[in-house]
Amino acid sequence: MDAEGLWFSKIEREYSADLGEFRWTEEQRTWDWRDLxxxxxxxxxxxxxxxxxxxxxxxxxxxxxxxKIDSDGGPFDATLRYMLGIDIDKGIGKIETDYYTAKVRDHVKDRWIMIGPKMRWSFQIGEDAWIWQWAEEGPGSSGGHQKAPIGEVYKYIKDILEAGELVYTNKFNLNVGQNDECSPVIYQPAVDGMKNFIREIHCFKRPPTEEGMEMEVTLVFNNEELRKHRVLNKIYERVRLAKYGRLKDIESFVIMADSPDEKASGLRFTKIYSGHHNLEEDTIHGDPEPDLPPHRVRYYADEYRHPIIFVNTSNHAMAEHDTNPDLWKWEYVPWVEDRPFVSDKMSRKEVDRPYRSSLERTFEGLTRRLMNLSG
Structure with a gap:
């Protein structure tokens, strides 16, 4: 359902993400988000x-x-996508009118902006959340809230709830263009994404076998911040730089799919399975053995070729389920044109190659020279 022009507000605990450490506090406040x-x-x-x-x-x-960089080296205008799920078992309230002042974060200028007080129309969802719009803004607003976007969304939700015909589904609509290749949709807590976002997603199709098709998915993260052990961040960066020749964290998992329709059926997260752990954890390495039974896909995006994956911890352990339900997620869709990250089809070996340590590159060069001399 189209929700252009609407806002979302929720009473939620405050959190701290200073110096690479994420933690919830006991203080609560109302958070406002625009551009639904x-x-x-x-x-x-x-x-x-x-x-x-x-x-x-x-x-x-x-x-x-x-x-997408032009000849002048100018930046590319990309779109960030976010997703959040709200429990709505208790129904929704009536549309009400009040005056409100919204507080939103300007991440470009690193400051808070106050908007209002202005008249708005809103209705409550769940116990502590609201969908709303400014009364004087949006198409149809001159005709009252019934003809405005807020009224249309309210009617959509109310009609479905009253009909009692909502059935279970594990396939969610992205409202983006169709893609016929097997590839995942990745979700990552947006708080973590401030410094720890995904730079690249690579989907490499391995040679098919009698058991079906396997897609090796490699994620390149900007950096890996240790939340609980932030004092170790600089040490960890130096170790990674010496060992791998890079600061970026690279993780891979495997999608198991049925041939020839490439319907995703299983997932392997060797040494990177999060289990029930969330963003506050930074030393999680579940599924330590490669021959463990695969995890079943829990959710799909648009088609059964697109399993949904959640990056759950600060060290990028992931799973087929979400362990940070109260946080907005970055939504990474590899096939959309206005994405802010690289989407390609390189194997893990190819992705690793530019990041190999100087020691590895030196050893490889010496090996080649010795082989040439012996030949």
């Missing part, structure tokens, strides 16, 4: 009703899309 794009009402496997919210932001990037 869509809402989708779904029923989960356990019978709960959830409202899936999506919003967008804009960012200029040079390194994220080197294929």
């Amino acid at each position: 794009t869509t809402v989708e009402l779904v029923r989960t496997k356990d019978g709960k009703k959830k409202l899936i919210l999506r919003r967008r932001g804009e960012v200029q990037t040079r390194y994220g899309r080197p294929d």
Whole structure:
């Protein structure tokens, strides 16, 4: 359902992300987010009703899309996509009118902006969240809230809830262009993404076997911040630089799919499975053995070729389920054109090659020279 022009507010605990450490506090406040794009009402496997919210932001990037940099070296205007799920089992309230002052974060200028007080229309969802719009803004607003976007979204939710016909689904609509190749959609807590975002996603199709097709997915992160052990960050960076010749963290997992339709059926997260651990953890390396049974795909995006993966911890351990439900997620869709990251098809070996340590490169060079001399 189109939600252009709407806002979302929620009473939530404050969190701290200073110096690379993420932690929840006991203080609460109302958080405001603008630029909603869509809402989708779904029923989960356990019978709960959830409202899936999506919003967008804009960012200029040079390194994220080197294929889009013009001859003058100017940045590429990309779109950041966000997703959040809200429990809505208790229904929704009526549309009400009040005066409100919104407080939003300007990440470009690193400051808070106050908007208002202005008249708004809003309705409550769940126990402590609201969807709303400014009364004097948006198409149809002159005709009252019934004809405004807030009224249309309210009617969409109310009609579905009252009909009682909402059925379980594990396939969610992205409202982006279709893609026929097997590839994942990745979600990562947006707090973590401030310094720890994904730079590259590579989907490498391994040679098919009798058991089916395997897609090796490699994620290149900007950096890996240790949240609980931030005092070790600089030491960890030096160790990684010496050992791997890079500061970027690179992780890989495998999608197991049925041939020839490439429907994703299983996932292997060798040494990077998060289990139930969340963003506050930074030393999680679940599924230590490569021959463990694969995890079943829990959710899909648009088609069964697109399994949904959640990056759950600060050291980028991941899973087929979300362990940070109260946090907005970056939504990484590899096939959209306005993405702020590289999307390619290199293997893990190819991705690793530019980041090999100087010692490894020197040893490889010596080996080649010795082989040439012996030949």
